[in-house]
Amino acid sequence: MEWIKEEYFNKFLYIILLLCVCIAIEIMLLAVTLLVLTSSFRFDDNIGQTFSIYIISIAGAESVIGLSILVAYYRLRGNILIKS
Numbered sequence: 001m002e003w004i005k006e007e008y009f010n011k012f013l014y015i016i017l018l019l020c021v022c023i024a025i026e027i028m029l030l031a032v033t034l035l036v037l038t039s040s041f042r043f044d045d046n047i048g049q050t051f052s053i054y055i056i057s058i059a060g061a062e063s064v065i066g067l068s069i070l071v072a073y074y075r076l077r078g079n080i081l082i083k084s
Contacts, residue, residue, distance in 0.1 A: 015073065022066040029059040 033055045040048025074080050 015069075018069065019066065022062060025062060026059055029055055029062070033059075 033052045036048045036052045036055065040046070040052070070080065
């Protein structure tokens with residue numbers, strides 16, 4: 001079973017998995033923001049709109065972390081190709 005670890009769970013797969021998880025979290029945060037905004041407009045509530053601004057700022061910070069990982073990988077390797 002050692003060949004499964006080496007072949008399928010190498011460092012490139014971890015990078016791809018991390019990027020996919022970041023994109024999935026981003027989509028979930030945007031869906032929650034849309035839900036909060038529509039409910040705050042429906043009930044004429046300003047707290048929901050304020051909360052959606054907080055959610056958007058958290059999503060922006062998460063995007064910055066993902067891009068910084070990509071920049072660090074580029075600085076380490078000299079290219080951003082997954083294949084070596």
